[in-house]
Amino acid sequence: MTDVQSAQHLTLSSYVSSSHSARVILELKQVTKIFRTTQGLLPIIDRLDLEARSGELVAIVGPSGCGKSSLLNMIAGLDQPSSGSISVQGCEQSRLGKVGYMLQRDLLVPWRTAVGNAASGLEIQGVPRKVARVRAKELLLRFGLAGFEDAYPHALSGGMRQRVAFARSALASGDLLLLDEPFGALDALTRLSLHRWLLDTWRSLGKTGVLVTHDPEEAILLADRVSVLSPRPAHVCFELEVDLPYPRDISITATSRFAALHAQLRAVLLEEEGPMLYGPV
């Protein structure tokens, strides 16, 4: 066994033995996805298993193009697996509308104010406009956007726009929230401030989340568990339980436990990518 394999073994066994009894909100079993392209069949995901329990934030990291966004699309119900099953709160059918989905780009509509954008998901679900706006406003205040409720997107900073988009997704969903690299397009300082903000607010939202990120540090800081995907066709090749205490604060990144988890995850990611990316040593 290599060091990484024994670390994998240890981590997986400790995960299994410590897995708590919270109810399963999201369950993927043996999910396979094959796209038909003009060049032929393109296998993207291969017999992937994944689970998220109530209140958990599960991070997914993996190489670019391995199928992370395709996976979230299927969980959201926008696409279907070629085989295998996906269930949200025990139900395989009609995931559409039960899941909040936040994309990398905020996709706010320019003709609606912050509160109008945040309320739009609720309105689509048929919630009366006034009620939707009251709920949206309340969440924007909790997200530190007091005074900006009536601003249009062009007058908001990148971090503010992401918080409005987050509010829209959080309001529109049931218990499950999918986040596809929500902080990927932001500069380092804004990302740091959104990390702090998410650490402060996540638990109080009472959601279960799946966070796709390219950043191992972000994954460990924010998540309860990290699932590493293999290159395409992707499956979960490693799971890391993040046994850092709550409430978490940015300062936890300076602890030796954080450094150990980070080193472990980086070693797995480097091994997954293989030596070819960096050329012969």
Ligand SMILES: Nc1ncnc2c1ncn2[C@@H]1O[C@H](COP(=O)(O)OP(=O)(O)OP(=O)(O)O)[C@@H](O)[C@H]1O
């Ligand atoms: N509808 C589609 N039809 C055919 N191929 C697709 C389709 N959607 C995605 N792909 C291909 O599937 C692969 C995985 O795409 P996907 O966007 O899921 O990757 P990703 O892991 O999210 O990448 P990134 O980290 O760069 O965001 C890519 O090769 C992409 O070109």
Ligand SMILES: [Mg+2]
């Ligand atoms: Mg993607």
